[in-house]
Amino acid sequence: MVHPSTRKISALLTLLTLLMVGCESRQPFVGVILIDTDLPTLYRGELPIGVTLDPGSGGKDLLSNNLLLNGGWELASHLEGCGYDRATGEVVTPNGSRLPYPLPEQHFGWELIGQNIGISGDKSQHYLLAHVSSTDSLVGIRQNLRGVEISPGESYRLTLTAQSTRPATIIATLVDAEMKQLSTPLTLTPTSEGGRLVGQLKVTQADAAPSLFLEIKATEGEPYLVQRDSISYWTSQSSATVTIDDLLLQKVGYKEQYGLDENLYALLSELHPSFVRFPAGATANGLYPGNYPLYLDSIQLLAPLWTLNQNEYTHHFGYPQLLQLAHALHSTPIIVTNFGFSDPSTIQRIEDIKLLPQRIDYIEQLLAKAPQHQVAIQPGYGLGGAEYDRRLTQLLDKLDTIYPNLQLISAADRSPYNEYSDYPFDLVLPLISYNNLAHIDSLITQRDQLLYPQMMSEATFDTDYTKGYFLPPLALRAAFMILAERRTPYLQALGLTPLIATDLEEQFPIIEAKSGTFHPTLFYQYLCDFTQLRGENLCRWDSNNSLQSDVITSLTADKEKKTYYLKAVNVTRHPLHYQIKLKGKNSNFTSVEILSYTSTEPTTSLTPAGFAHYEKSVTQERLRLSSHFHYLFAPYEVVIFKFS
Template structure:
């Protein structure tokens, strides 16, 4: 090769460099775990909601510390049928287990055939379906010289018996008794009745009723329809058991994972920071099992050795209630967290892996993430304890990715100090939270474009636009296109809160509302579902051209490619009141099939799904014919997803 040829080759190489650089910049990897869900026991998410137990206060452990006026017989009625004579009392002298100290004692002086007992109406009634089967159980012991006959019934609101069975409580130690009940009619507000029909004394505890059809038919499982709504989101991770719930209302209320595993009668119930009671029936084993069922990574969050700074209602005076685990106790506290990782990932021969195996899961749960802290005040005490835990986890389990915390807002002192601390320690991810109006989300679509890619990555753990209208949902959709665009720095994102029971909400808005028989997905839910169901492995820039005749913050778009399927997925968001045209250029992709799937989610700006109008807005799916270059006109107030098949690779 002569000098002239060498020079020409060099010029050709230089000319090609910009094109190569542009190609690299135009396609960048997206976190495989970008969109997930966050479960916190707020708004009766667990007991009375996701956890399928139908009996409220099944172990007689409610107390005034849960809520003013509550007591061990809250949600129970004392029954003396006909002319039955006797008495009822709550005892604690010889409990079923020390962690479950209260039980009911029935003293039957004369049953007069019908008997004496108790009735439970569940959480706003017990919803029963004809033809379904329900698993009943209780622990009992007869204190007299003979066994005590028990009559168990399901009754409708008028007292008609829908199903019944008989049991016999033996003399001696506590024993568990089981039966299957099949109601002959449906009832939205049934009750469970247990009657002692013989003369004598009998103790009762852990009175339970479960539908056999739980999600994936697990015993001690989850409500099938509500959990299916979570499954339909296609979450890639599940954060649990909460935010504020995890670090609790004072040190005595920290969420202790070890007290939530093992036989349910041995778990430790406690007051809920949101003003009710948590049985821990939905405990760490059930959370890990749910993650596995959903095909999602588990993301447990533990307290960073401090309680919520809002403990004791101190949010009213500036959040000065942060309490700290004494430094002398931090080694033991940190070991509890290391034990949690062993419980999830250790072999069945390890101390804590054996407890997982004993619960029915010999194989590891393959934990990858763990969150330390939640929205904590960035005090020296917090930072000292966080680092003790962080260093211990990093040393023993270097493959676990730790997620830190930077406060409850998108800016401010805790935010700035939290980020500086995380970058100082090289924490893999930090957990940002913010609840803002929809206009904020539209105006901040470029928030993560300028984040430093060399520093800690982001988990957007809690966000919502303060409303459940279609407009709110579309503002979130526009923002989620920016999360895809920045999927290299925003590794995880989850809307919050997830669930809320009708008439029992402590926080609004929420993603899914429900009562005992109905699940109402919000407009926000459908946006989350459309993004979760249409994820990609890489973001493709310069595919969609936004309309220029409208304000920039009212339109947004993204294009992702899924290398696993070869699909190209375009998302178009129009948050304005007039139709807008987007230009799509697919010329860079090979083998694009013109036969596409079109999903549109549109309606009036203020449209909202409620119990009265549960289907006011829903996505619609149709066929669509695409081309290498096309223009799509998006309806006012709409999210459009166009999914096209292309060659893999």
């Protein structure tokens, strides 16, 4: 027989259990996201997303196959109208663009060690000249390898041109800041006839900031008798004059496709960019009359497209490679050309209206070289004003009749001067942060997209995380891309920068360059997911979901409106429980696939920068024909839902 008190305790426990289950099933949610499949489509078409190949990314020319900066000592001349930052070894162009440009008085980026060694040559050609003796102390050159980390077992291939009047050797090694060897030494022997010398350096010790060091030695010969006045003696001392030029350092295994490292090409292929643009706009603007190549040779195979004082900067990547690369990627090639004047913010304006016909002829040459003229031309970047529009009109008047399918992108808003424009203009945005998302949204929507079509080629994000409301880099980019997807009707294309950088923490690029190779970042993965998981129907979003909401969303559907894609980002550092309501005749979804990017930082962290590190997970849940779906957003979570 059960004691009455035992029955009471059992009943009480049962009641408490039911209450707990009831509380769990009725856990309060702080917001609702509505997916109404009966609402009409807002717009048909996906937002085209492309990339800009910026030769200045990461502090060196990452489109070059050379890990050495200025391996030929050709960036030599002082540029009229430019400033120089000697602390960073950069030239400051008239429009304020900063580009790596080793200064002549700093040996063009190389450290010279010892005496009787220097740079010789004329304005168009430079080389290293060293007078060495077998009795000399250390004589050589050294250069820090920017953005290169080395690991034991790796090998690097060194190629150079050298000549010596007498027997001499060049000993190459990778060294650290204290000149300690990090690789096996490579001995090269130049001849009196000169020629190319090739060898490999095998890494023996890891280092995050290695340098290439070349020591130049005169080789001791056979003993010979020296007679001076009444003194005679035997010696084996010798001397030599050695010249070195065209140094090329590559990681062993480097292969090239369309002017790019094959790994970089493979990563670009996975991105499926709608356009490939070259170079960055500020780069092109910095080249004003007298500094931009107008001759046809500059667009021939292996010739540089972008030069300073006719000196090569972009190395082997040029206009032919851009056309070939874009064709291989099924992308539109966009070439940014200087249009005869510098940025309007320039204090020292250097312009010559007499050169305008030559500029137009040059652009015509670019168009004529493209297969079926499928190339878009953007004359300048971030420019504006009546003078720019007048010049652009002259360009169109000449080329419109010759190239009826001309794809031209204006660098300026033409609305103050024209009732409408058949050509899109490149909308230049301020640095993007969470604090100005609403302002950026207003800039995108302020014009009639039918009268003045627009694109954004270089969306750049603020990297100063100490001011305003903090949002981790990935969450900030996701919020902006969601905003851009919501405004697809207003945008003909979107480009994100930087594409490539060596500083992952500071610049948060799409692709990281490290140790002479290229690696996808988490932003790269999200960008791939973003473009692959979307439909061609832009759906109306809940009017309650604004850019000030805790969770910002966009919604698209496939052609048949049977699969829906919900993109969302939690812009708070708090976990948020949301209800996702499914409504309409096509809302009988049976499953949802969830691609989630969550911060690895504990939510109690007091260091905002720690939230920059994310991890990706993929899960799938059955919906059982439910009219709603509950989801707990983690702090700063970025997520894509696929309902089907």
